[in-house]
Structures are given as C-alpha cells and as structure tokens.
Amino acid sequence: MTVGSLGVASPAWLWLLPLALLPLFASGRRRAAVSAVAAAPADPASRWIAWLLRGAGVLAVSGLVVALAGPYGAGAPVTRIGIGAPISMLIDRSGSMNETFAGRQPSGAEESKAAASRRLLADFVGARAHDLFAVTAFSTAPMLVMPMTDRHAAVRAAIAAIDRPGLDYTNVARGLAMALSQFAPESSGSRVLLFISDGAAVIDPRVQDALRAAFTKLHPTLYWLFLRTKGSPSIHDRPAGEDTPQAAPERHLDLFFKSLGVPYRAFEAEGAPAVADAIAQIAALERNPIPYTEPRPRRDLTGFAYALAGLGLFLLVLAALAEADFLAARVAGVAVPERAPAPDIRRAA
Amino acid sequence: MTGAPSADIIYLPRWRPRGRRFGAHRGQEAGGLGTFRDQVPFLTLPDARRIDLRASLRDPFEGVHVRRFEMRNAVEVWALIDLSASMRFQGAGDRLRLAADLCAGLAASATRIGDGLGVIGCDRAVRADLYLPATRRRGPALAMAERIAAARCEATGAEGLLEAARLLFGRPRLVFLVSDFRWPQALIGQVFAALALHDTVPVLLADSAEDAGLPDWGLVELDDLEGAGRRLVFLRPALKRRWIAREQARRDALRSLAAASSARAPFHLVDRFNAQALTRHLLAT
Numbered sequence: 001m002t003v004g005s006l007g008v009a010s011p012a013w014l015w016l017l018p019l020a021l022l023p024l025f026a027s028g029r030r031r032a033a034v035s036a037v038a039a040a041p042a043d044p045a046s047r048w049i050a051w052l053l054r055g056a057g058v059l060a061v062s063g064l065v066v067a068l069a070g071p072y073g074a075g076a077p078v079t080r081i082g083i084g085a086p087i088s089m090l091i092d093r094s095g096s097m098n099e100t101f102a103g104r105q106p107s108g109a110e111e112s113k114a115a116a117s118r119r120l121l122a123d124f125v126g127a128r129a130h131d132l133f134a135v136t137a138f139s140t141a142p143m144l145v146m147p148m149t150d151r152h153a154a155v156r157a158a159i160a161a162i163d164r165p166g167l168d169y170t171n172v173a174r175g176l177a178m179a180l181s182q183f184a185p186e187s188s189g190s191r192v193l194l195f196i197s198d199g200a201a202v203i204d205p206r207v208q209d210a211l212r213a214a215f216t217k218l219h220p221t222l223y224w225l226f227l228r229t230k231g232s233p234s235i236h237d238r239p240a241g242e243d244t245p246q247a248a249p250e251r252h253l254d255l256f257f258k259s260l261g262v263p264y265r266a267f268e269a270e271g272a273p274a275v276a277d278a279i280a281q282i283a284a285l286e287r288n289p290i291p292y293t294e295p296r297p298r299r300d301l302t303g304f305a306y307a308l309a310g311l312g313l314f315l316l317v318l319a320a321l322a323e324a325d326f327l328a329a330r331v332a333g334v335a336v337p338e339r340a341p342a343p344d345i346r347r348a349a
Numbered sequence: 350m351t352g353a354p355s356a357d358i359i360y361l362p363r364w365r366p367r368g369r370r371f372g373a374h375r376g377q378e379a380g381g382l383g384t385f386r387d388q389v390p391f392l393t394l395p396d397a398r399r400i401d402l403r404a405s406l407r408d409p410f411e412g413v414h415v416r417r418f419e420m421r422n423a424v425e426v427w428a429l430i431d432l433s434a435s436m437r438f439q440g441a442g443d444r445l446r447l448a449a450d451l452c453a454g455l456a457a458s459a460t461r462i463g464d465g466l467g468v469i470g471c472d473r474a475v476r477a478d479l480y481l482p483a484t485r486r487r488g489p490a491l492a493m494a495e496r497i498a499a500a501r502c503e504a505t506g507a508e509g510l511l512e513a514a515r516l517l518f519g520r521p522r523l524v525f526l527v528s529d530f531r532w533p534q535a536l537i538g539q540v541f542a543a544l545a546l547h548d549t550v551p552v553l554l555a556d557s558a559e560d561a562g563l564p565d566w567g568l569v570e571l572d573d574l575e576g577a578g579r580r581l582v583f584l585r586p587a588l589k590r591r592w593i594a595r596e597q598a599r600r601d602a603l604r605s606l607a608a609a610s611s612a613r614a615p616f617h618l619v620d621r622f623n624a625q626a627l628t629r630h631l632l633a634t
Contacts, residue, residue, distance in 0.1 A: 027579070030573040035435035035444075035532040037580045039599075040557060040571060041591045050581035051567070243454055324567020326558070 006301075009070030016065045023057025029319070032326035049319075056315035063309025073299040080294060082130025084284045085192045086148060088220070090179035091162050093137040094170045096229070098163070101271050103229045111229045113198055114163035116223035116272040119197075121159045124279050126152040131144025134182035136161060148182045170199050172253065173207040180214045190288040193219035198227040200249040203256060212260060221263040224281050226250065229232070229269050236267055356624035359460040360631045362424050363460030363548045363613075364521050373462035374421025377500035388414040398602040401409035424523055425483040426459045427467040428452050429513050430526030432476060434574045438529070448527050449498030455525065458565030458624075466490045469516065470500060484616025485521075488493075493571045505534050505575045507540075527552045530603050530615075531575070537603065541610035549612035550631065553603065555619045560596040563589050577612030584628050 008014065034040075034242035074173045098113040099105060106112045111119075123132055133155040135145040146158040176195070183191050204210070213221075226235055233239070235254045245252040265285075365377035379386055379394075388404050391413035404414040409560060415524060431447050438444045452468060459466040470479030479500055481493040507528065516525065524547040541549065556562075564584055571580045582588070603615050613634040615628060 027581075030571040031579065031580075033438065033569050033574050034559065035574055037439040037571045037573040037577050039531075039592070039596065040580065040582050041588065041595050043582065043588055043591075046581055046583040046588075049583050053581065120604060128439070128561045224378050319568055322566075322568045324564035324569050326564065326567075348550050 005074050005076065007072055008066070009072065012070060013069035016068075018061060020058050020062035020065065022263050023060060024055050025056070027053070027155060028316075029323060030326075032277055032287050033048040053315065053319050055313040056319075059310070060309050060312030060316060061205075062306050063307075063312060067302050067305035069112040071301040071305055073301055075296050077299040078294045078296050079291055080130075081289050081291050082128075083287055083289060084128045084132070085128035085190050085288055086134075087192040087194055087286070088136065088148070088179045088182045089159075090136050090138065090175050090193065090195045090197075091117070092141070092170060092199070092227075093139045093162065093174075094197075094199065095139075096198050097190050097227075099229065101227070101230060103231065111272065112163060113229075116275055117196055117225075117227065118159055118163045120272070120279050122156050124283060125155045125159060127283065134179070135159060135162075136175060136179045137184065138171060138178070140169050141193060142171075142175040142178040142229050144178060144182075148184065170197065170201045172197070172201050173203045173211065176211055177207075177214065180211075180218055180220070183218050183220065185218065190286065191218060192282075192286050193220040193222045194225065195223065196225045196227065196284065198229060199232075202245045202249055202259040203253065207257065214259045219262055220261070221286070222252070222257055222265070224264075224266040225275065225278050225282075226266060226268045227275065228268050230270060235268055253268060357387050357461065357628070358454050358456075358624050358631070359628045360426070360458075360523060362521075362523050366422035368422050368520070370423045370462055372421055374422055374424055374464075374525050376420040378420045378422075379417040383418045383421050386419045386596060388397045388418050388513045389417050391415050399573050418541045418601035419550060422484075423463045424521075425465045425474065426455055426465060426523045426525070427469065427483065428455055428525045428527055429510055429544075430468065430470045430479070430497060431507045431526075431530075432470045432472045432479065432497075432500055432504075432512065433507045433528075433531075434505050434576065435529055435531045436474075436554070437574050438556065438559075440556035440620075441562060442556060444529065444554050444556065445500060445502070446498050447449070447493045447618055447620075447622055451525070451527060451552060451618065451627075452497055453491055453493035454622060454624050454627070455485060455496055456518060458488060460485055460487040461527065468493045468497070469506060469513040471513050472502065474509040475505045475512050475516070476500075476509070490536050494602035500530070510540045511536075511543055514540060515620045517544070517547060526550065526612075527618075529554045529555065532597075534602065534606070538610070541606055541612050544612065545610050549607070550634075551603065551607050551612060551615040553600065553615045554616050555617050557620050563592060 098112045100112055101112045103112075125131070130150070131152075132148050132150050133146065133152070134148040135155060135158040137143045139143050140194065145161070149155065179193055179195070182234055230236060233248060233250060235250045237251065239248040239251070241247060254266055257266070267281070269275040269278050278321070362374055366374055367377045368421065375384070377618065389399055391400065392413045393627035394417060398417055399416045399540075401414045401416045405412065428451070431451070436444050436448070456466050465485045467483035468481040468490070469563070469614060470476040477498060479493070480606065484490055510526070510528075524544055524551055526540070526544065530551070530553055565586050567584050569582050569584055571582055572626045573579070600615070600617070607615055618627075
C-alpha cells in the first residue's frame, strides 16, 4: 500500500492504529485515590507533563503499530541538473597503441601510448561527478566496453583495460558508428565524442553517408585526440605524392570530420604531457549543464518508527521511575496499627 | 476497634439543658438534689425539707427561705456523619475507621454519664440503614459505630446533612458534625446554619498523607473519589508548599464559617483518634 511517497509492507497491521488513542483515556500509572483532586493547586507544569506523557503514549503505541506494518519511503527516479556532459570515448586498440610515442616497444620507464592515455583518462573520469561516460574500443571490429553510465568506478575499470595488448588494424568507421550509438537520442544537452587514436584509416564512402546522418542527428562535439608517433605524418601534412585518402588517411579523416558540420577540434599529441594538456582543454571546454536521472531506492523506515516508539516508551519509563509513592505513609500506618496508649482517665463530668 | 475506649471524651454543653431527665450536666431548672443554686422564699418553693435555717434567721423581715438546688440534666449527643464517597479515602489513617472510633468513643462517654447518643449517616440523603435514634444503651451505640466503619460510601455529595439537621428539631443538642468537609462552600454554610440551634462541633477528618506527608518530588496520578476525574501532578517542594498553604486556607475558611454560625471551632482529627485531644478541644472551645 502506498500513499504518496510513503508505503507500508503489511497494511493489515494498521487496523491496530486506533489503539494509539488508548493513552488519551487510560494510563498505566498507579492511581492515588484522594478525596478531592481540587485539593491540588492548579499547576501548569503538571498539566504540560500530563499532556507530554499522553503524547508519549500515543507515540509509543502508534510507532509500534506502524513499525509492525513495515513502513518505507517509495523509491523514485529523480532528475537533477549537474555540470558535465555525456561523453562517449572511442579508443583505438590497434597494435600500434602498445608502442611508445617513439614507435618502439616500451621498455623500462617508458610508457606506451595506451598506458599514457589510460593514466590521463582515468583522472579525467571522475573529476566531475555528473559526467556520463561510454567507452568503446575498436580495432578491426568495434567493441562495446561500457555503455553510457554515471558509474565512474566502472568507467575507470574499463579505461584501465585499454592498455591490454592491442589487436589488429584500425577500422574507424564502425568504431565511430558504435560510439555514436551510445548517445541516448532523446536526451537533450550537449554530447561529446572523444576519439582517441594513433592513426587513421580510410572510411568507405558508403559508410560515410551513414555516419554523416548520425552526426547530423545527434550533433555531438567531436574531439579527436591524435596520438602521433614521432616521425609519422601529421594531420595537416599534405602527402608528397598524390593527395588521396589512401596516401594520407589522417589528413582525410580530419577533412571528413571538418565536413560533418559539428563542432570539431583535433588535438595532436606527441607525448604524455601533450595528451594531458589536450585532455585538460577538453575538460575545460565541456562545461554544460546536463539533466541526469538518479534512481532513489526504497528506504526502510521501520527503524525510524521503532525509534519514535522507543522515544515514547523512554519518556513513559522515565515517568514510571519518577512516580512518587503517594501512599507510603499509609503503608507505614498499616504496619503500626496500634494506637498510642492513652492514660486511663476516668472522670465523671 | 470494638469495646469501650480507654479514655472518656469529656464535654460541657454550652447551654443549660432543661427537662425532667436526670443526667450529668448542669441544667436550667431547680431540682431537689445537686449543687446549691439559690434561696427562694418558702412560698415560691414550699418544700419544708429544704428550709435554710441560717438564711431564715438572718432575714430581718423574718421570711422563711428555702434552698434551691440545680437540677442536673442529661443531654443528647448526636453524631452526624458524612458518608460521601470521599470518606473512603485511606491515607495514613482510614477515614471511616476514624469516624467509627469517634462514634465509639462518644458512645462510651455519653452512655457512661447517662446521655443518649444518636447517629445519622448521610450522603446525598439520610442513610436509613445508618440511623440510630438517641439511645442511652451502650450496646446499640457501639454496634452502630462498627456499622459506620463497614459502611459503603458510593454516593457523591453531602446534601443529606441538611435533611439530618431538620431531623434534630426542638431542644438543643450537642452535635458532632463529622466529615472531611470537601463540600462546596455554600453547602458548608447551609449545614452550619441549619445546625445553628445546636451546640455544633465540626470534626474535620484530615490525613497527613494529604498535606504534610506528601512526597517532595515525583509524579502522582490523583484519582478523585468523588468522581471529579484524574489528574497528573508533578510534586516538587514549591508545589507542596502551595498545596499545604491551600489546605490551611481551606481549614481557615471552615473555621470562619463555623464561627459565623456560632458553632465551635473545628476539631482536626488527624490520622488517629485521640480522646484526650478531643476532650481538651471541647473544654477549650
């Protein structure tokens, strides 16, 4: 049974609730029969205490009955506004990510591109409480690592897994499609697609249209964090020979992104500090209010009800302990019933 | 308590009784025996046995004088006992037991000197089962005292005392009005007025548990025997002082009401019956 946001597990107990009125009419205290209560002078303090104890009785009985019925506060989804953005991360898991920025296998104190991005992204996640993250990895095929969630611990765990040895090649198109699919289409506010890779690949013109449509529909802000290996071509380098996507895939992917009509920014990083710098810039840029929903679980109020009943009972026990033995004198009088022996006076009037 | 009490209650009526019945109290009339009262001419009281030779010889007009003696008369002592519900109170003493002890003491003391004792128990009306016409026989009087001790008091109110006062018409009597006087002021005044003819001794049954014996601290749930409901009282020294002062004020009010109707000052019968204390009170007021 639920009334508003409160409910009880077994409402049948509530039929006992009228018992709570009992303390208004009866009391468990010893009664001292006196010839006239009017003999006691009017006393506001006594009147207040009497009402307090009546209230305590009502509280104790009703608290116990309600506690037996098992009260709870019903759970409900709560929509709140926070600073942050839904961020879908698309992370390259191709084999080259396991190399250092110098293009070698890491040895000693060196760290691979994957390890560096892992470390820096882990700090990025959780810096703001209301960011939503989805993690998608891709190489030849995209892998959904973590759907859109606000559980930052899980997201960090997902990111912690991205420096596992990488797989094959780089298939950007399908990865982008899956990363885009993580955004809830109905949610409003800004969206961020963070694309981390150390290389690019040709996007099939047939897939390009589908991607273009998806980008137009969702309109995410796109950040490309390009982990450039030393010596490899930059995004902006025109190839020496023929300027085809096959010859310079990075440049053409950049051009494709620019042609999408969404806010787009590319960061080119040639080392861990540059990656950190790029991530800090992204974090600074994405400061939009987003509405987010938090489920509020059902709260058990039994303990609260028992605490109220306990408070009432505590007051009643105090009152019982404070009871004065009004007729103590009578008990003493019964114990000594004999009269003081009067001297025998026999006198005629 | 059964049997005669060990000490007599000694009382002096305020008035001179009249009548033919001989007893222990100085009467208004002159009779044959007793205390010398005055001398009257022989023609006024032609009783040759009591010619006062000395007075007759001293008279220059040679009249014959006769001695006259005070007649000693008996009086009737009545106990009007309030049997309203508040008389069930049991504190340091049992209130009905106190009343019964007083009755037994009066029964013994009155019958010993030839006075009659009558008892009327009243609550809202006169209790027919607890009515004893004035008798000089000790047995029934003592038995009535026992019945008073065992009486059941359920009715509230003491209006029956007015009715009882009307039963005591005619000659003056010594009336002990035994009650805790937990009545409305108006009723107290009416009862005293109705008993104005008589020599009335209010006997206030008090109990130390109701004032001086109150605990200093604590919660007490008072339950009115007269049905005025329950009340929780938080006792503390300040309240106790106020309580005792209130009780004292009540006693003072009773004393002034009694004085207004020419009744004697109330006697406070506290916790246990003491015949000597009552005697002292009766001789002093």
